[in-house]
Amino acid sequence: xxxxxxxxxxxxxxxxxxxxxxxxxxxxxxxxxxxxxxxxxxxxxxxxxxxxxxxxxxxxxxxxxxxxxxxxxxxxxxxxxxxxxxxxxxxxxxxxxxxxxxxxxxxxxxxxxxxxxxxxxxxxxxxxxxxxxxxxxxxxxxxxxxxxxxxxxxxxxxxxxxxxxxxxxxxxxxxxxxxxxxxxxxxxxxxxxxxxxxxxxxxxxxxxxxxxxxxxxxxxxxxxxxxxxxxxxxxxxxxxxxxxxxxxxxxxxxxxxxxxxxxxxxxxxxxxxxxxxxxxxxxxxxxxxxxxxxxxxxxxxxxxxxxxxxxxxxxxxxxxxxxxxxxxxxxxxxxxxxxxxxxxxxxxxxxxxxxxxxxxxxxxxxxxxxxxxx
Numbered sequence: 022x023x024x025x026x027x028x029x030x031x032x033x034x035x036x037x038x039x040x041x042x043x044x045x046x047x048x049x050x051x052x053x054x055x056x057x058x059x060x061x062x063x064x065x066x067x068x069x070x071x072x073x074x075x076x077x078x079x080x081x082x083x084x085x086x087x088x089x090x091x092x093x094x095x096x097x098x099x100x101x102x103x104x105x106x107x108x109x110x111x112x113x114x115x116x117x118x119x120x121x122x123x124x125x126x127x128x129x130x131x132x133x134x135x136x137x138x139x140x141x142x143x144x145x146x147x148x149x150x151x152x153x154x155x156x157x158x159x160x161x162x163x164x165x166x167x168x169x170x171x172x173x174x175x176x177x178x179x180x181x182x183x184x185x186x187x188x189x190x191x192x193x194x195x196x197x198x199x200x201x202x203x204x205x206x207x208x209x210x211x212x213x214x215x216x217x218x219x220x221x222x223x224x225x226x227x228x229x230x231x232x233x234x235x236x237x238x239x240x241x242x243x244x245x246x247x248x249x250x251x252x253x254x255x256x257x258x259x260x261x262x263x264x265x266x267x268x269x270x271x272x273x274x275x276x277x278x279x280x281x282x283x284x285x286x287x288x289x290x291x292x293x294x295x296x297x298x299x300x301x302x303x304x305x306x307x308x309x310x311x312x313x314x315x316x317x318x319x320x321x322x323x324x325x326x327x328x329x330x331x332x333x334x335x336x337x338x339x340x341x342x343x344x345x346x347x348x349x350x351x352x353x354x355x356x357x358x359x360x361x362x363x364x365x366x367x368x369x370x371x372x373x374x375x376x377x378x379x380x381x382x383x384x385x386x387x388x389x390x391x392x393x394x395x
Contacts, residue, residue: 064300144172
């Protein structure tokens with residue numbers, strides 16, 4: 022990844038105020054003059070106590086191994102040109118604990134990278150769970166692994182040089198912005214910067230994004246009410262604000278349940294902006310109804326002679342399978358439900374209760390989404 026800079030180069034870039042771009046490996050276009058881009062956005066990557074224990078169990082009780090939970094979804098994630106997830110834990114600060122102050126072993130980030138994620142979002146209500154040390158260590162881990170990220174910054178100079186995050190892939194130039202409603206009442210220690218939802222600040226950020234001339238501008242926002250399957254009035258108000266100021270796509274997280282995917286008309290134009298109010302949990306230990314899974318948002322773009330068009334928007338449902346593997350204790354594995362229905366032989370046999378629970382999540386999700394996409 023091109024964001025794996027040396028410390029010296031980073032300091033030079035920061036000192037002269039250059040906005041740094043992430044250049045992902047380029048795939049050739051199928052047709053001359055036409056480029057395509059598929060983006061996938063995943064919801065909350067959590068790190069509850071039982072997940073931490075399971076990662077150590079998967080590591081043979083001598084190390085933490087977070088790769089197995091993603092083994093059945095790796096091909097799907099890796100197939101996207103750009104895959105983004107919300108990292109709702111701090112990394113590498115002991116003791117490793119879950120709720121209410123999350124810190125996971127840094128191998129979680131390596132597993133996400135190896136599963137195919139290209140960018141991780143760090144602005145959420147658990148960003149400051151381990152204070153300044155947690156912020157600094159998380160950013161250091163992501164940088165050491167070459168994982169582009171946005172939402173939190175070491176200081177204002179790093180923010181100015183790296184925000185919005187610019188991602189370039191397949192001849193597309195994307196601007197990625199990330200905000201959170203709060204940080205559980207904890208205040209960031211100076212000089213750390215956390216992107217909070219502040220409309221005057223966001224308007225300025227979106228204006229800066231426009232000046233960088235991206236093909237597509239994406240706002241990822243941590244908002245809404247936990248465990249509510251419908252967005253609230255404040256989410257709708259903010260979404261309309263983002264659209265007025267130039268957002269082309271809005272991706273929500275935080276409620277830990279799926280909320281609707283819809284579109285907002287662009288005033289004065291024959292156009293609209295997709296918004297998904299909540300992707301739900303990507304992986305967690307939450308097992309209550311609606312909370313034991315989530316969706317990924319799939320967005321496909323085309324670019325023909327410089328003109329960008331939204332080709333399709335849809336979603337894929339995922340369920341967190343928690344089970345006792347070979348009587349050695351609880352482990353976690355993500356299941357793509359549509360893939361399971363097509364290819365059940367790829368997966369170990371689910372017990373009848375597990376299958377019923379997974380299909381209940383599937384039916385609930387389809388009702389929430391209505392007739393949109395898959």
